[in-house]
Amino acid sequence: LSSLVLLLLAAALIWTQSQTSQRLLYTDNIREQSDEALAAQLSQSIDSLGLENPTVVFVGNRPASLNASCQVGESIGLSFFDVFYANEPYYYHSTIRILDFMGTLGYNYTAPTREQVLAARQDSSLMAAWPEEGSVLSLDGIVVVKLSEDLEYPSSSE
Numbered sequence: 001l002s003s004l005v006l007l008l009l010a011a012a013l014i015w016t017q018s019q020t021s022q023r024l025l026y027t028d029n030i031r032e033q034s035d036e037a038l039a040a041q042l043s044q045s046i047d048s049l050g051l052e053n054p055t056v057v058f059v060g061n062r063p064a065s066l067n068a069s070c071q072v073g074e075s076i077g078l079s080f081f082d083v084f085y086a087n088e089p090y091y092y093h094s095t096i097r098i099l100d101f102m103g104t105l106g107y108n109y110t111a112p113t114r115e116q117v118l119a120a121r122q123d124s125s126l127m128a129a130w131p132e133e134g135s136v137l138s139l140d141g142i143v144v145v146k147l148s149e150d151l152e153y154p155s156s157s158e
Contacts, residue, residue: 020071027070027077034064035080036105043107045136046143054138056109057120058095060129060148061085081147090150092117112142120144 046056064079066072080101085094092114099111112120120142127146128134135146 023069023071024073024076027066027072030066030070031064031077031079034066035101038062038079038081039102039105039107041131042136042145043102043105046107046109046145049136049138049143051138051143053108053110054143055112055116055141056095056099056143056145057091057112057117058098058145058147059091059121059124059127060146060150061094062130062147089114089117091121109143116142121150124150 046054058081061083062079062081064077064082066077070077072078080098081094083094084097085091087093092112095117096111099109102109120139123139123142124144124146127137127144129149130136130145130147137144
């Protein structure tokens with residue numbers, strides 16, 4: 001009898017763990033699709049500016065478009081467009097990460113310097129946020145993509 005109880009307990013544990021694992025894999029698949037779609041849309045907007053091999057800076061962040069079945073984990077479900085933006089200097093590391101991700105999809109742009117990110121962040125203060133018209137602009141030779149408002153770290157505080 002005790003062997004049967006242990007076997008049923010083990011089966012229940014395996015079932016529960018497999019359900020959790022499947023939800024996490026599903027979530028990351030949905031996140032990947034969301035990131036790839038956003039990268040394609042942003043690339044189209046950047047390319048429409050007609051610049052050859054532009055330097056691109058991303059200001060703000062954008063979480064993945066997940067659904068109610070998704071289960072976000074410590075790193076599962078986090079968008080490439082929603083990480084490292086708060087590491088100083090703000091938006092430099094997130095821009096590099098986003099450009100690296102976009103490069104894996106064939107969208108290749110020039111990475112900015114830290115100084116260019118600071119200037120772009122300040123220049124973006126009057127821009128609209130994605131996906132509004134004017135959220136992707138060429139300012140002083142740098143393409144600035146404003147993913148969201150910069151409310152947490154206002155440019156005026158620097």
